[in-house]
Amino acid sequence: MEILTGSVGIVETKYFSFEEKIRLENGLDFGPVTVAYETYGNLNENKDNAILVLHALSGDAHAAGYHSPEDKKPGWWDGIIGPGKALDTDKYFVICPNFLGGCKGSTGPSSINPGTGRPYGMDFPIITVEDMVRVQKKLIDYLGIKKLLNVVGGSLGGMQAMAWAILFPDALGSCTVIAAPTRLSAQNIAFNEVGRNAIISDLAWNNGDYYGKDLPARGLALARMVAHITYLSEESMHKKFGRRLQDKTKIDFNFDVNFQVESYLRYQGQSFVDRFDANSYLFITKAMDYFDLHQKYGSLAHAFKDSKCKFLFLSFSTDWLFPPGELKEAARTLMSLGKEVTYCNIEAPFGHDSFLLEFEHQPSIIKNFLKGISKES
Amino acid sequence: MEILTGSVGIVETKYFSFEEKIRLENGLDFGPVTVAYETYGNLNENKDNAILVLHALSGDAHAAGYHSPEDKKPGWWDGIIGPGKALDTDKYFVICPNFLGGCKGSTGPSSINPGTGRPYGMDFPIITVEDMVRVQKKLIDYLGIKKLLNVVGGSLGGMQAMAWAILFPDALGSCTVIAAPTRLSAQNIAFNEVGRNAIISDLAWNNGDYYGKDLPARGLALARMVAHITYLSEESMHKKFGRRLQDKTKIDFNFDVNFQVESYLRYQGQSFVDRFDANSYLFITKAMDYFDLHQKYGSLAHAFKDSKCKFLFLSFSTDWLFPPGELKEAARTLMSLGKEVTYCNIEAPFGHDSFLLEFEHQPSIIKNFLKGISKES
Numbered sequence: 001m002e003i004l005t006g007s008v009g010i011v012e013t014k015y016f017s018f019e020e021k022i023r024l025e026n027g028l029d030f031g032p033v034t035v036a037y038e039t040y041g042n043l044n045e046n047k048d049n050a051i052l053v054l055h056a057l058s059g060d061a062h063a064a065g066y067h068s069p070e071d072k073k074p075g076w077w078d079g080i081i082g083p084g085k086a087l088d089t090d091k092y093f094v095i096c097p098n099f100l101g102g103c104k105g106s107t108g109p110s111s112i113n114p115g116t117g118r119p120y121g122m123d124f125p126i127i128t129v130e131d132m133v134r135v136q137k138k139l140i141d142y143l144g145i146k147k148l149l150n151v152v153g154g155s156l157g158g159m160q161a162m163a164w165a166i167l168f169p170d171a172l173g174s175c176t177v178i179a180a181p182t183r184l185s186a187q188n189i190a191f192n193e194v195g196r197n198a199i200i201s202d203l204a205w206n207n208g209d210y211y212g213k214d215l216p217a218r219g220l221a222l223a224r225m226v227a228h229i230t231y232l233s234e235e236s237m238h239k240k241f242g243r244r245l246q247d248k249t250k251i252d253f254n255f256d257v258n259f260q261v262e263s264y265l266r267y268q269g270q271s272f273v274d275r276f277d278a279n280s281y282l283f284i285t286k287a288m289d290y291f292d293l294h295q296k297y298g299s300l301a302h303a304f305k306d307s308k309c310k311f312l313f314l315s316f317s318t319d320w321l322f323p324p325g326e327l328k329e330a331a332r333t334l335m336s337l338g339k340e341v342t343y344c345n346i347e348a349p350f351g352h353d354s355f356l357l358e359f360e361h362q363p364s365i366i367k368n369f370l371k372g373i374s375k376e377s
Numbered sequence: 378m379e380i381l382t383g384s385v386g387i388v389e390t391k392y393f394s395f396e397e398k399i400r401l402e403n404g405l406d407f408g409p410v411t412v413a414y415e416t417y418g419n420l421n422e423n424k425d426n427a428i429l430v431l432h433a434l435s436g437d438a439h440a441a442g443y444h445s446p447e448d449k450k451p452g453w454w455d456g457i458i459g460p461g462k463a464l465d466t467d468k469y470f471v472i473c474p475n476f477l478g479g480c481k482g483s484t485g486p487s488s489i490n491p492g493t494g495r496p497y498g499m500d501f502p503i504i505t506v507e508d509m510v511r512v513q514k515k516l517i518d519y520l521g522i523k524k525l526l527n528v529v530g531g532s533l534g535g536m537q538a539m540a541w542a543i544l545f546p547d548a549l550g551s552c553t554v555i556a557a558p559t560r561l562s563a564q565n566i567a568f569n570e571v572g573r574n575a576i577i578s579d580l581a582w583n584n585g586d587y588y589g590k591d592l593p594a595r596g597l598a599l600a601r602m603v604a605h606i607t608y609l610s611e612e613s614m615h616k617k618f619g620r621r622l623q624d625k626t627k628i629d630f631n632f633d634v635n636f637q638v639e640s641y642l643r644y645q646g647q648s649f650v651d652r653f654d655a656n657s658y659l660f661i662t663k664a665m666d667y668f669d670l671h672q673k674y675g676s677l678a679h680a681f682k683d684s685k686c687k688f689l690f691l692s693f694s695t696d697w698l699f700p701p702g703e704l705k706e707a708a709r710t711l712m713s714l715g716k717e718v719t720y721c722n723i724e725a726p727f728g729h730d731s732f733l734l735e736f737e738h739q740p741s742i743i744k745n746f747l748k749g750i751s752k753e754s
Binding site: 186229234242243251258286323 | 402403499502503560561562563564566567568570571573574575577578579580595596598599602603606609611614615617618619620628630631632635636638639642643646659663666667669672697700
C-alpha cells in the first residue's frame, strides 16, 4: 500500500462576501452572505484543476493542514488532501468552503443580522442543501472557475455534491459522493428530531436568543451524544470500548461514569459545545431532513437526467446511518440513464465515520478516479 | 393459523409486602419491599402449573385483561396470555410482578422511604437484574409455589428469566428468553447513557428530588424518544412513516412538526411522561447496563452450569437493539453444556418491539414449547 503523507502545512481561512441577495428555496431573498473557505495547492492558468470539497454536519472550511504550528490536529480531511495524497495539492487546487447556515465563518444563525444589528438566531431563514450549493457557486464564480474538475464530499458533503451535479451540470467534470443518502430515511429524521428536541428543550436555548448569555450547552451536548452513536458501528464501539470500565476495576454501583463508552460520549457532547452553535445544529439538520432527490424531482432518474459529469459513489459496509444499499441503487439508476458511474462499497469497520477514518482503500480509489478524469480533461 | 383470542377479562393488581430486608448485590440490606403483581388463571392443587411473566423496561404488572370495562387497551401481553392463548389461562396460573425499582406499584425510587417519610429519589439503592429476581422469588415463595412451570420474558424480562435459571435452578422447569442479550453492548450502554443524561440535564430533575414539584418531563420525554427509535427497525419506520408529512401536503420551511415520524416520536415521549417515573428510568437502565452474565460468572458457560431447566430462546430478525446472533451464540453454549435448548429466530419486521407485536409465529412457538414441558411434569 502506498502511504500518502504529505502536508499542506500552515494555512489560513479566507472570506468571500457578496451583497446581492440570493433567492432561497423557501421563496425568501437573503443576503448579504459571507463564505469562509480555505484553499490548498494552486489554480493553474486554465483554471481547470479545481476540486471543491464539501464538509459534513459538524465540519468546517479547515479541511487540511494547520492554522498554526501549535495546532495538535490538522484539518478534518488531512488524510485525503495534501501533496501526493488522494486530492494531490501538487496537481489540484482544492477549495473547501463552510456552508451557509454553519457557524465556522460563513453566514449562519449566529451571524449578525444587518437588519437588527443582533445575531439572526431563529430569524435565520430555513435553508436547504440546494441553497448551500447556490452559495458555493457564487464562490466558484468569484474564483473565476468555470468548471470544477471534481466536487467531492462525505455525508452531508456528499448530498451537496449530488446537488451540484443536478443544479449546475455544466460546472463540474466529476462528482464524488461518499457515505451519503439520496433522501433521509424516517429513522434519520427521527434521530435528527431527537437532537433538535434536546436543544429546544434546554431552557437556556431561549427560542434561539442565547448569544452573549448562557448557551444551551446541555441540549447541544445531548444532541451530539445521540448523533455520535449513529456515526459509529456497533462493531467499532465494541472494539473501541466493549464493556471496559473507566478508571476502575469493578462496577461501583453509582451514577458516575462507569463504562469507558459513557466517558467517551460525555466528552464528545461536551467538546462539541465548545465548537458548535446550537441554532446552526437546528438549521442544518432541518436542511438534511428536507433533502429528498426522489420527491423533489419526481424521481431519482429525473433528478439526474441533465447531469453531465462522471460519478464516483462510495459507501461503507458498516454505515448504518446511510446504508450502502441506497448509493448502490442510485448508481444503478444513473447507469440506466447512460451516465458513467463507478460504485464501490468499501469494507470498513468504522460505521458512518469511515469517510473520515478509512485510509486503506478510500484514498487510492479517489486518487485513481481523479487520474482518469484529469487525463481526459 | 390458529387465532388465539380469549381474554382474561377484568383483573386487578394485587400487592405483596415483606418487612425483612434483603441483601442487595451492592452489599446493602434493603427493605421493606412491596411487589405489585397480577395473576391470571388458577393455581392447581399441586401448585405446579404456574408461569412467571417478567416485563421489560417500561412495562408493569398489568400483562393481560382490563382493569375496568372502560379501558381502551388490555395489558401489554394480552396477545399471549388468556384462555386458549399461548400462555393458556385455562391450564396455567400466570403471574406478572412489577419489578423492584419500578414505578407501577412495586417499591422503587418514587416509593416512600420509611426512614425519612419522603420518596427515596436518589437515595434508592442501585439495584441489579439479579436483585429484581431475588424479590420475585419472595413472591413465588409467598404464593406457595416450589417450582415454576416456566419463567418467561422479553427484553429486560428475558434478562430476568435468565437470571432465574442461574440463581434458582431448582425453582423453574423451563425458561423462555425473548429478544434479550446476555450482556449489554457498548452501543446499548451508549443509548442508555444518552437517556440518563437527558433526564439529569433537565433542571427540573433537581437531583431526583422532584416529587410533588415540576417533573423532569422534557428530559424523560427525550430519553423515551431516543430509546423508542432503537425499539423499531429501519424497515418498520419506513413502512409506518416513510417521509410522509404530518397534516400538510408540502414542506413548509419551519421548525414545527413536518414529518409524521416527528409527530409520532413527540407523542411517544410526551405520553411516557404521564406514565413513568424519571428516577425509575435511571435506576432500571443502570441495572440493565450492569447485566453481564459473561463477566459476572467468568463465562456464559459457567453462568449456566448449574441450571436444570429447559430453555426456549427466541430472537427477531430485525431486532438491532439486541441482535439475534447473541441468543444464537448463547443457545450454542448451553447445548455444549448438555442443556436442552430450543433456539428460534423469527422473521419479523418490527425490530426489538417484535416481542410485543409479533403474533404470527411467536404464540404457537411458546405454546408448543409449554406443551412439551407440561406433558413431562
